[in-house]
Amino acid sequence: MIFWVLVSLLTAAVAMALLMPLLRGRPASGIEMRGDIAVYRDQLAEIERDRAAGLIAAEDAERARAEIGRRLIAATDAQAHRTDPDRRPRATKAAQAVIVLLLPVLCLGIYLSEGSPDLPDQPLAARLASPDGDVEVLIARVEAALAVNPADGAGWEVLAPVYARRGRFPxxxxxxxxxxxxxxxxxxxxxxxxxxxxxxxxxxxxxxARQALERSAALSPDDPRTRFYLALGLEQNGQAAAARDAFTKLAASAPVDAPWLPLVRQHLARLGPAGASPSTAATAPGPGEQEIAAAAAMNEEDRQRMIEDMVGGLAARLKARPDDAEGWQRLVRSYMVLGRPEEARSALKEGLARFPADGEAGQALIALAKSLGLSQEGP
Structure with missing residues (x-):
């Protein structure tokens, strides 16, 4: 509604700007012109009387008569061609009609044909994904709206991935x-x-996370992302046979050009064939269920310190045993979780130095880096 009010005001302003010159009359009226003519005629008569009385020379009288006659002719001609406001030419009135009536219609027609009057507002999710200004300002506005209406599920759904992209995982x-x-x-x-x-x-x-994945799998059993994380959970819990079976089924159902397929194959390589013992990397130490439960009960500062200690331990272990491809992936991902992209980039380069990009392990590292928005060259 505000848009159309502004358009109407602008159109009216333009129309008035074009009409003003046409509405102005000529500065001299007919009455003024008739008065000038009478004065010139009186002056001619007075010059004749003065010449007859011998008050002025005949030569001077002739010159004065010629000048006053010139002025009289000019005034008479101006009166014949004067234009009063109520006697303007038809062309002027036509121009006024065009400005008042046709200009708004013409502008509206051009806008409807060339503009986008039915274009909807850009959704909030799109503006947060590709903000023109400061994304923190947009986040603050959504947070303020959710504080007033905390039951707005759509608002929470818009905000969640934005938090995740900015590393605010809790x-x-x-x-x-x-x-x-x-x-x-x-x-x-x-x-x-x-x-x-x-x-x-x-x-x-x-x-x-495992409980959420199991509920998701019950709703959509074929979702590859859900299946991958469930298989990863089995592997982390030491259930090698179940993890191998889950990864094998996932690889068999994947398109040949799936970007995550090299990562699945790498897990299968680490787990080894059926009946074989998992590789050292597959049984590498990590936080157990009790540690994870303890971390959940910690405050944010203590939890962050625990994660940093775990990441530091992982980095030290990879220095001693750099042949753990999965360990390099975990280290890159962990640095990104901690908001340390430079260290993540350094870990990526070290991992690719050990596992070149033309192999499956290297491809898996590159795929992980792309999913995290991390490049080898830097931002």
Missing amino acids: DAAEAYRKAIQYLGETPERLTSLAETLIAAAGGQVVPE
Whole structure:
């Protein structure tokens, strides 16, 4: 509504600017011109009287008569061609009609044909994904709206992935929980919640993430992302045979050009064939269920310190045993979780130096880096 009011005001302003010159009359009126003519005629008569009385010379009288006659002719000609406001030419009136009536219609027609009057407002999710200004300002506005209306599930669903992209994983997980609470469970919401919880735990499939994945799998059994994280959880819990079977089925159903297929094959290579013992990397030490449960009960500062200690231990172990391809992936992912992209980039380069990009392990590292928005060259 405001848009159309502004358009109307602008059109009216343009029309008035064009009409003003046409509405102005000539500065001299007919009465003024008739008065000038009478004065000139009186002056001619007075000159004749003065010449007859001998008050002026005949030569001077002739010159004065010629000048006054010239002025009289000019005044008479101006009166014949004067234009009063109520006697303007038809062309002027036609121009006024065009400006007043046709100009708004013409502008409206051009806008309807060349503009986009039915274009909808850009959704909030799109503006947050590709903001023109400061994304923190947009986040603050959404947070303020959710503080007033906390039951707005759509608002929580919009905010959750934005939190995740900015590394605010606890906030993202809570936003996904709110979206599920108010909008219901869907495979996408449940798997996104699980993925956020896994990222917050440094790549570990924690119990709450596993439960969300199991509910997602019940709704959509063929979702490859859900299946991958469930298989990863089995592997991390030491269930090598079950993990091998899950990864094998996932690889068999994957398109040949699936970007995540090299990562699945790498897990299968680490687990080895059926009946074989998993490789050293597959049984590498990591946080157990008790440690994970303890971390969940910690405050944010203590949890962050615990994750940093785990990451430091992983980095030291990879220095001693750099042949752990999965370990390099975990280290890159962990540094990104901690908000340390430079160290993640350094770990990526070290991993690719050990596992070149033309092999499956190297391809898996590159695929992980792309999913995290990390490049080898830097931002």
